[in-house]
Amino acid sequence: MADYETIEVTRTGAVARLAFDRPDAHNTLDRRMAEELVDAAHDLVSDDGVRCLAVTGNGPAFNTGADLTTLAGDGTDEARLRGFAGHLHEFVGSLLRAPKPVVTGVNGVAAGGGLGPALCGDVVLVAEGARLEFAYPRIGLSGDGGSTYLLPRLVGLRRAQELAVRDEPVSGREAVDVGLATERVPDDELDERLAAEAERLAAEAERLAAGPTRAYGATKRLLHRSFEQSLERHLGEEADAIAGLTNTEDYARGHAAFGDEEAPEFVGE
Amino acid sequence: MADYETIEVTRTGAVARLAFDRPDAHNTLDRRMAEELVDAAHDLVSDDGVRCLAVTGNGPAFNTGADLTTLAGDGTDEARLRGFAGHLHEFVGSLLRAPKPVVTGVNGVAAGGGLGPALCGDVVLVAEGARLEFAYPRIGLSGDGGSTYLLPRLVGLRRAQELAVRDEPVSGREAVDVGLATERVPDDELDERLAAEAERLAAEAERLAAGPTRAYGATKRLLHRSFEQSLERHLGEEADAIAGLTNTEDYARGHAAFGDEEAPEFVGE
Amino acid sequence: MADYETIEVTRTGAVARLAFDRPDAHNTLDRRMAEELVDAAHDLVSDDGVRCLAVTGNGPAFNTGADLTTLAGDGTDEARLRGFAGHLHEFVGSLLRAPKPVVTGVNGVAAGGGLGPALCGDVVLVAEGARLEFAYPRIGLSGDGGSTYLLPRLVGLRRAQELAVRDEPVSGREAVDVGLATERVPDDELDERLAAEAERLAAEAERLAAGPTRAYGATKRLLHRSFEQSLERHLGEEADAIAGLTNTEDYARGHAAFGDEEAPEFVGE
Numbered sequence A, B, C: 001m002a003d004y005e006t007i008e009v010t011r012t013g014a015v016a017r018l019a020f021d022r023p024d025a026h027n028t029l030d031r032r033m034a035e036e037l038v039d040a041a042h043d044l045v046s047d048d049g050v051r052c053l054a055v056t057g058n059g060p061a062f063n064t065g066a067d068l069t070t071l072a073g074d075g076t077d078e079a080r081l082r083g084f085a086g087h088l089h090e091f092v093g094s095l096l097r098a099p100k101p102v103v104t105g106v107n108g109v110a111a112g113g114g115l116g117p118a119l120c121g122d123v124v125l126v127a128e129g130a131r132l133e134f135a136y137p138r139i140g141l142s143g144d145g146g147s148t149y150l151l152p153r154l155v156g157l158r159r160a161q162e163l164a165v166r167d168e169p170v171s172g173r174e175a176v177d178v179g180l181a182t183e184r185v186p187d188d189e190l191d192e193r194l195a196a197e198a199e200r201l202a203a204e205a206e207r208l209a210a211g212p213t214r215a216y217g218a219t220k221r222l223l224h225r226s227f228e229q230s231l232e233r234h235l236g237e238e239a240d241a242i243a244g245l246t247n248t249e250d251y252a253r254g255h256a257a258f259g260d261e262e263a264p265e266f267v268g269e
Helices: A031-046 A076-095 A114-118 A147-165 A190-209 A214-224 A232-246 A250-258 B030-048 B077-097 B111-120 B147-164 B190-209 B213-225 B232-249 B248-259 C033-046 C077-097 C111-118 C147-164 C172-178 C190-209 C213-227 C229-249 C249-257
Strands: A005-012 A015-020 A053-059 A102-106 A123-127 A131-133 A183-185 B007-011 B014-019 B053-056 B102-106 B121-128 B131-134 B184-185 C007-012 C016-021 C052-057 C102-106 C110-112 C125-126 C132-135 C184-185
Touching: A015 A031, A015 A190, A031 A076, A076 A114, A076 C229, A102 A114, A102 A190, A102 B248, A114 A131, A114 A147, A123 A190, A123 B147, A147 B147, A147 C125, A147 C147, A183 A190, A214 A232, A214 A250, A214 B147, A232 A250, A232 B077, B007 B030, B014 B030, B014 B190, B030 B077, B053 B190, B053 B248, B077 B102, B077 B111, B102 B111, B102 B190, B102 C132, B111 B131, B111 B147, B121 B190, B121 C147, B147 C147, B184 B190, B213 B232, B213 B248, B213 C147, B232 B248, B232 C077, B232 C147, C007 C033, C016 C033, C016 C190, C033 C077, C052 C190, C077 C111, C102 C111, C102 C190, C110 C111, C110 C213, C111 C132, C111 C147, C125 C172, C125 C190, C132 C172, C172 C184, C184 C190, C213 C229, C213 C249, C229 C249
Parallel strands: A015 A053, A053 A102, A102 A123, A123 A183, B014 B053, B053 B102, B102 B121, B121 B184, C016 C052, C052 C102, C102 C125, C110 C132, C125 C184
Antiparallel strands: A005 A015, B007 B014, C007 C016
């Protein structure tokens, strides 16, 4: 694994864990983090040995978006914001297109440019004490990081407007009910929250890493593409994907084990 | 009605009922059923006398997808799966595009290739004891049958991922709350379940068959196309559809009866 | 403000209020209203001094769609319905594309051609005693006014089918839970309902008018476009929008005030 300054990347078996690692700065995104996220995403998506990618934050925050102290607050920021958004979008886009499952563990506040990364998982675990916020209108900006792409697709247009135009935060307690997160991780105090989230994230990532990686990748891609394309084109892509997967070792193992008590041992190939 | 081996097609008034009819094989899809479904769908969609199409399963299962005993479990299945998917997609696509309402009665388990047919109705009735499952990852495959097209559009991306990537089954009890089904049919034992579902399905189909068929067909098509197209194009299609319907007998009857106590008697023309 | 016969347009500070004003005819749309709505929308969307647009109905109804007494009930209505739909769609489309927030106050029944205008707000307030109805099948027609565009995007395909194919009305009490409305305004008797809705509508519009108008406009547009376009194109539009907004006075004010107790005073430029 490459050596990073602002993020931490670790590997346990087929699971890679990527954590935002500027805890004293609430894991805000600076230029360095934006660049490191892109490099790490490219490495982890390309590495066939990584069969599940877990994303979380070190310290009490998940990610609170661009570090405003690095912005001037005027028109000279235009190029800087293009730079931030360009890197952030390459990171989020890489995870959304990754041919393997991504699970995010929202350990604390995810706001602004941190919201898209929190929501881009195929499975999103959220600690009860966490908080999801759009936050952009507070500084007179519109959303980026995939937030305005994901919100309507996750929770429908009305709830998306509530979150983004009204800028109403969603607590970890509510996030599953509204459809932002998959599962809630109970916690009490901050330390318990971080420990519970880390443990649950590792368990979920391990479970997904033991699955049929290519099938997950194909299903994930099909789910993402549903809204934007016609029935006919989508059915064609479904047929191509399922037929192509018959050539994998995991299909052979899954087919052989069908009806057995024991689940097949998938190898991700 | 044509004579079929693996499905049963019956007709009562303006309602056609199509039932998967391999009860001893949990209504799995074999090559024969795949072909018969396409023929039946073409007939029933083309027949203007059929004003509502009801789809269900005979026996305790709805449809449990491809019959795995007819697959080899290796790369030689690629062409076979293209064949299955091709037929299944022509069936599901025909129902989704049909210019008349389709109601599905999910009497029991709908899994794998049986999930799309269960979900493709304009109205989906589900027996409490039924179960909806994605199931594909268990054999290392991705979804087909329109399942990955319909899931995000029905329940949003997050719930779709939960069903498809995590492969979590949804019970008949939960299916309405999450947005997969329209209405729950209460039941107790298996026999009661099948009787209750059949009765409710017939009643709903009869009600829809008595409605303004062409208006239903146009509305259905517009709802399906919403996500994938721009506002401007969609508004144009709405205008074309509503203006075109003024030439129907049902509009004349509906307009004449407006404000009356009695509902108009629609003729489907 | 121009002088209108069938609608009432008033202005308070940066808020414009547009009310359907044929209370004795349940605010049905006639040719005159359709034309006046288009003129008013063009004026209010173009006027940079208007930073929030509030839409509601005078009297007990919100808007109950086309005035059927102006229709013949036969094929000669085809051109008339194209005319109605053309105007209604220009009105609804203008609000959906407006670079400023729109809040609708659904004071009473919104049905048929009145449903799209009720649902097209970025914030939709609904009085408990109000009712949202598709209603088109009753007269043998399909939906217009953006209703079939908005319903699936707001509440998913299944709920949209329930509302539109089954034609099931939604009460003001249920509208928030299903995702049609943002917030419910409690009421008791008719007079209290109208007073409560008017007060809540004015307060919400005032709040939105004090926000970063251009940022709201960009976010709104991005949320509307999510479903229909690819991830890559959407991320590009997010980057263009957020970078472009750095040139606004509201960004300078928002950035300067970040971390302050007091919210910035936005000017809409």
